[in-house]
Amino acid sequence: YLCVCSQECLSLRRTVKKTRKFIVDGKEISVTTSKAVGEVDRKGEKVRSARRQELHELRLLQKKEQRGQSQLDQKLHQQREQMFRHIEQEMT
Secondary structure, eight states: OOHHHHHHHHOOOOOEEEEEEEEEETEEEEEEEEEEEEEEHHHHHHHHHHHEEEEHHHOOOOOOOOHHHHHHHHHHHHHHHHHHHHHHHHHH
């Protein structure tokens, strides 16, 4: 039973490697770290992924709102110009 459990635990784990490169005294140094990621970390990863997706959707919504607002502003500006031209024509 212990062997099966440890094999299941091993199958739930994976290794994540991160390589960081930086320059010290004019020489490029790279440091690689590896970390075993288990099921608990994957849950956190899923939460972060969901949060990133929500933020992405929020940014898209904000861009859409900004476009709509700028279109309204342009339309208002055009209507004002048209109104001023109309008033000038009436006065002359």
